[in-house]
Amino acid sequence: MSLNSHIEWTDATWNPVRGCVKISPGCKHCYAETFAERFRGVKGHPYEQGFDLRLVPEKLTEPFLWRSAKLVFVNSMSDLFHEGVPDEYIEMVCRVMVTANWHTFQVLTKRSARMKELLRGRLRFAAEQEHIWWGVSVEDRKHGLPRIHHLRAIPARVRFLSIEPLLEDIGRFDLSGISWTIVGGESGPGARPMREEWAISIRNQCAAARVPFFFKQWGGVRKKRAGRLLQGRTHDEYPERKSAPIPERAKCSDHAQEILDSLPNTLSIPLVQFTA
Numbered sequence: 561m562s563l564n565s566h567i568e569w570t571d572a573t574w575n576p577v578r579g580c581v582k583i584s585p586g587c588k589h590c591y592a593e594t595f596a597e598r599f600r601g602v603k604g605h606p607y608e609q610g611f612d613l614r615l616v617p618e619k620l621t622e623p624f625l626w627r628s629a630k631l632v633f634v635n636s637m638s639d640l641f642h643e644g645v646p647d648e649y650i651e652m653v654c655r656v657m658v659t660a661n662w663h664t665f666q667v668l669t670k671r672s673a674r675m676k677e678l679l680r681g682r683l684r685f686a687a688e689q690e691h692i693w694w695g696v697s698v699e700d701r702k703h704g705l706p707r708i709h710h711l712r713a714i715p716a717r718v719r720f721l722s723i724e725p726l727l728e729d730i731g732r733f734d735l736s737g738i739s740w741t742i743v744g745g746e747s748g749p750g751a752r753p754m755r756e757e758w759a760i761s762i763r764n765q766c767a768a769a770r771v772p773f774f775f776k777q778w779g780g781v782r783k784k785r786a787g788r789l790l791q792g793r794t795h796d797e798y799p800e801r802k803s804a805p806i807p808e809r810a811k812c813s814d815h816a817q818e819i820l821d822s823l824p825n826t827l828s829i830p831l832v833q834f835t836a
């Protein structure tokens with residue numbers, strides 16, 4: 561888990577899965593791939609295997625270690641619903657999130673069909689939690705709008721859209737059942753430009769539908785210089801957060817042990833230390 565994430569709309573990241581495979585145009589300049597591949601072959605580094613997909617069960621219980629309530633972006637370096645991640649493992653991740661209900665978890669996917677299927681079935685217990693926000697990425701109409709459709713069919717309390725990198729005018733779209741919208745442009749070498757009117761159109765539709773709107777960044781090659789003002793001001797709205805009090809350290813340790821005890825033998829790992 562990484563505290564103090566540089567991602568504007570979260571506090572921390574938690575990666576019980578690492579690596580992914582590109583699936584749509586929004587993945588073209590995937591920052592996670594660029595980062596991970598930098599360390600391929602570096603002995604002992606968490607990304608020694610580059611961006612190859614793998615489970616990281618030793619990270620599963622990390623949310624129980626944090627002593628303050630965080631907004632946690634789940635799998636910032638992967639996609640939880642990638643077809644290579646077994647249902648059983650996704651269920652373990654969900655059980656951690658449901659138990660660690662003093663945090664607020666943000667789960668974002670491009671594999672919305674699988675997310676829908678699981679959250680309407682065996683993972684329904686996690687779908688309906690107020691402290692778990694379920695989201696889909698939207699980069700254009702062709703790939704993004706069907707994902708919004710899937711998201712709306714999930715029995716979630718909080719559904720959100722990450723419209724980033726915004727690659728075209730997505731026009732008018734249905735915001736019913738959506739609790740939060742993030743918009744951002746692509747950053748880094750070769751970044752594809754985002755036009756102001758595309759972002760304004762989404763912001764205005766959110767305002768009309770009373771959906772909290774977060775403008776993340778313009779992006780571009782020099783993203784700091786481009787900043788994050790839209791028509792002269794920042795937009796930093798969030799949905800209402802509802803989370804439980806943080807239990808005593810010993811209780812958190814018990815929770816972690818329960819999770820580890822229920823892991824299949826093939827994934828068995830030692831308990832992380834809960835130091836004072």
Ligand code: SF4
Nearest residue numbers: 580581582587590638
């Ligand atoms: S789905 Fe996300 S993590 Fe996976 S390749 Fe695409 S942008 Fe990267």
